[in-house]
Amino acid sequence: MSGLSALPHSTPGASSPWPGRVAALDWAQATDDLHTQGHTVLPQLLSAEECTALAGLYRQPGPPLFRSRVVMQRHGFGLGEYQYFSYPLPDMVAGLRDALYPQLQPIANHWNAAMGIDVRYPAQHADFIARCHAAGQLRPTPLLLQYAPGDYNCLHQDLYGEHVFPLQVAILLSEPGRDFTGGEFVLTEQRPRMQSRAEVMPLRQGDAVAFAVHHRPVQGTRGTYRVNLRHGVSRVRSGQRHTMGIIFHDAE
Known part of the structure; x- marks a missing residue:
């Protein structure tokens, strides 16, 4: 059975299992984490079997499953x-x-209001994607990443165009200590006139991390200000590491 056929597919007319599974997470805690620190762990979002099936898709390069492949070093x-x-x-x-x-849309709207940004996001993702496509952002952005020994991902932000949803999600598909060593997910936060702060996220296979794409509001003594965030992956020391990234805006 191929990786693609191993994935759970919905049948015509059947309801998707994902809204119920996602809604069952502790969103009160996740919302508080995102407001206070700009990131949160969503534990065991995927099973080990689902992670293995998704990681296996990487062996099916190019169309029709993938639109492009990026070699980071280039x-x-x-x-x-x-x-x-x-x-x-x-x-x-x-x-x-x-x-x-x-689940993330109310947080995104709260952040923009707090930072004085006029943009608001519709309740349904399809409506936001329609906004992206109307502006010429037509290319899908969900992706699979693969790391071998010595590989790493520089600190960066996934922006892609004028319309940016301010949160994204990464799901670790490999098991630390068994499939790979090293390769920690790293976030940095730059506050005005302060040194950057780094945080390493302790993820297990199937765990997801939701985090700020670009900036988030922080309440200071003189009002609300924006902090800038970047994310990356530290050097993989052994084995192979796979991750899926879910970005909610499309690319130009």
Whole structure:
């Protein structure tokens, strides 16, 4: 059985399992984490079997599953590679994207209001994607990343165009200590007139981390100000590491 056929697919007329699974997470805690620190762990979002099936898709390069492959070293992004999915997305990828968005949308709108940004995000992901496509952002952005020994991902932000949803999600598909060593997910936060602060996220296979794409509001003694965030992956020391990234805006 191929990796693609091993993924759970919805049958015509059947309801997707992802809204219920995502809604069952502790969103009160996740919302508090995002407001206070700009990131949160969503534990065991995927099973080990689902992670293995998704990681196995990387062995199916190019169309129709993927629209492009990026070798990081060629662009100065680090070492390693990743592939962007094509439309139509696999059911699991599309289902997770659509189910996670409504949980994060109120946080995104709160952040923009606090930072004095006029943009607001619609309740449903399909409506936001329609906004992206109307502006010429037509290319899907969910992706699979693959790292081998010595590979790493430089600190960066996934912006892609004028319309940016301010949160994204990364899901670790490999098991630390068994499949790979090193390769920690790293976030840095730069506050005005202060040194950058780094945080390493202790993820297990199937865990997801939701985090700020670009900036988030922080309440200071003189009002609200913006802090700038970047994310990356430290050097993999052994084995192979796979991750899926879910970005909610499309690319130009």
